[in-house]
Amino acid sequence: MKMGVFGSGSVGQTIAARLAELGHDVMIGTRDVNKLKEWQSSNPSVKLGSFAETASHGEMLFNAVSGAGTLEALKMAGESNLGEKVLVDISNPLDYSKGFPPSLLVSNTDSLAEQIQRAFPKVKVVKSLNTVTAKIMVRPREVANGEHTIFVSGNDADAKAQVTALLRSFGWNDILDLGGITSARGTEAYLLLWVRMYDSLQDSMINVKIVK
Amino acid sequence: MKMGVFGSGSVGQTIAARLAELGHDVMIGTRDVNKLKEWQSSNPSVKLGSFAETASHGEMLFNAVSGAGTLEALKMAGESNLGEKVLVDISNPLDYSKGFPPSLLVSNTDSLAEQIQRAFPKVKVVKSLNTVTAKIMVRPREVANGEHTIFVSGNDADAKAQVTALLRSFGWNDILDLGGITSARGTEAYLLLWVRMYDSLQDSMINVKIVK
Structure with missing residues (x-):
C-alpha cells in the first residue's frame, strides 16, 4: 500500500522503516529532505518528498510531526492532497518550553487530534500509537511478549478498521477502540502520566495492559 | 490506628468500611451525619463526625470529598486539626457540568493534590488510589489476581512509606512511586483516559498494569 509519513524525527523514521519492511511503498514528508539523506542511505526503499508530495503519494497517511508543528505541516500538505484519506495521528501536543516533564499545548x-479533524473535516483522523515510544509502536512484542494495550480513537469506523489491521501487522493484539475522536483527549492526557512513569522507572520501553 | 475519612459518598464509605475491617479506629467526617445513619447501622464500629472532629480524630486522614468540594471541606476541617498529618488524597477534580464524559476542573x-498542598503546606499530602473504582481501591485482588498497578505521589518520603504500607494491607503489590506531589497531574489527567476505557468496556472493574 502507498504510505505517506509526515515528519522526519525518530517517530517518522521508525514508522517509515517498519512500513517499508512490511512491503509498503513509503514516502516521508519533510521541510528539508537533506536532513534525511544519510538515514535514507540505510533505508533506500523509502522515498523523500515535501509534505504535499507525501500527502499525494500516500493512500494512508501518518502524522509524526511535533504537536506544535502539526497544523502548519498539514496546511503545507494541502487540503486537496489530504482529501478523504485516513490520517493516523501519532503526535502529542507536548510543551517542553519549561523543561521536563512537559505539559500539554x-x-x-480538546485535543490535537480534534484540532486536526476540525481543520480538515474530510480527512479520516484516527488517533493511535501516541501512548508508547517509537520502538514499541512498530514492534510491540519486544515488551512483555506483546501483552499490553494500544488505543484507537476516531469518528470513522472503516478508517479505524483499516488502522486496526495495520496495527495487527505491526504485532499488536490488544487494541481498544475508545470511541470517537474526542476520546483522543484521554490518550493525549495520558502522556502526563507516561512522562512520570518514565521518570520514575527511567525506562521508555514501557506500556500498560488493561486488566479486568 | 486512628483514621479520619472525609466524605460520605461511596468512596468514603468503602475506604472507611475496609479500614474498620482491618481493625482501625475510623471516623467519617461529613457535613450531615444523618445521611450516614442507615449505613452506620451495618458498619457500627465506624464513628461519624464533623470534618473538624474527623481531622482531630485521625492520625492518618483520607480525602474522599468531591474534587469541587475538597478545599472547602478541608477548611472546615481546620488547619490546626489537620496539623502535619498524612492526608491521602483520593479525590479527582471531575467536572460533570456538561455530562459524561467529565472534564477536569x-x-x-496543576492538580487538585497540589492545590491542597499549597493551601495546607504542613499537611503531608499523598495522592493515591484515584485511578481505580472504590471496590478495587480496597480489594485489588478482585481484579486480575491483584496483578495491576497503583500510584503514589507526594513530597514526603516517610508519608509515602506509610501510605504504601497501608496499600499493601489492602492487598496492593505493584505500587509505583511517581515522585513529588506535582506527579499527581499525571494520575489525575489519567482520569480522562479512564472514563473513555470505562465507556468503551462498559466496566468499572478495570485497571492498568505497567509492563516492561
Missing part, C-alpha cells in the same frame, strides 16, 4: 476539553 | 500544569 492542548488538553482536557 | 484543574489539569495539565
Whole structure:
C-alpha cells in the first residue's frame, strides 16, 4: 500500500522503516529532505518528498510531526492532497518550553487530534500509537511478549478498521477502540502520566495492559 | 490506628468500611451525619463526625470529598486539626457540568493534590488510589489476581512509606512511586483516559498494569 509519513524525527523514521519492511511503498514528508539523506542511505526503499508530495503519494497517511508543528505541516500538505484519506495521528501536543516533564499545548476539553479533524473535516483522523515510544509502536512484542494495550480513537469506523489491521501487522493484539475522536483527549492526557512513569522507572520501553 | 475519612459518598464509605475491617479506629467526617445513619447501622464500629472532629480524630486522614468540594471541606476541617498529618488524597477534580464524559476542573500544569498542598503546606499530602473504582481501591485482588498497578505521589518520603504500607494491607503489590506531589497531574489527567476505557468496556472493574 502507498504510505505517506509526515515528519522526519525518530517517530517518522521508525514508522517509515517498519512500513517499508512490511512491503509498503513509503514516502516521508519533510521541510528539508537533506536532513534525511544519510538515514535514507540505510533505508533506500523509502522515498523523500515535501509534505504535499507525501500527502499525494500516500493512500494512508501518518502524522509524526511535533504537536506544535502539526497544523502548519498539514496546511503545507494541502487540503486537496489530504482529501478523504485516513490520517493516523501519532503526535502529542507536548510543551517542553519549561523543561521536563512537559505539559500539554492542548488538553482536557480538546485535543490535537480534534484540532486536526476540525481543520480538515474530510480527512479520516484516527488517533493511535501516541501512548508508547517509537520502538514499541512498530514492534510491540519486544515488551512483555506483546501483552499490553494500544488505543484507537476516531469518528470513522472503516478508517479505524483499516488502522486496526495495520496495527495487527505491526504485532499488536490488544487494541481498544475508545470511541470517537474526542476520546483522543484521554490518550493525549495520558502522556502526563507516561512522562512520570518514565521518570520514575527511567525506562521508555514501557506500556500498560488493561486488566479486568 | 486512628483514621479520619472525609466524605460520605461511596468512596468514603468503602475506604472507611475496609479500614474498620482491618481493625482501625475510623471516623467519617461529613457535613450531615444523618445521611450516614442507615449505613452506620451495618458498619457500627465506624464513628461519624464533623470534618473538624474527623481531622482531630485521625492520625492518618483520607480525602474522599468531591474534587469541587475538597478545599472547602478541608477548611472546615481546620488547619490546626489537620496539623502535619498524612492526608491521602483520593479525590479527582471531575467536572460533570456538561455530562459524561467529565472534564477536569484543574489539569495539565496543576492538580487538585497540589492545590491542597499549597493551601495546607504542613499537611503531608499523598495522592493515591484515584485511578481505580472504590471496590478495587480496597480489594485489588478482585481484579486480575491483584496483578495491576497503583500510584503514589507526594513530597514526603516517610508519608509515602506509610501510605504504601497501608496499600499493601489492602492487598496492593505493584505500587509505583511517581515522585513529588506535582506527579499527581499525571494520575489525575489519567482520569480522562479512564472514563473513555470505562465507556468503551462498559466496566468499572478495570485497571492498568505497567509492563516492561
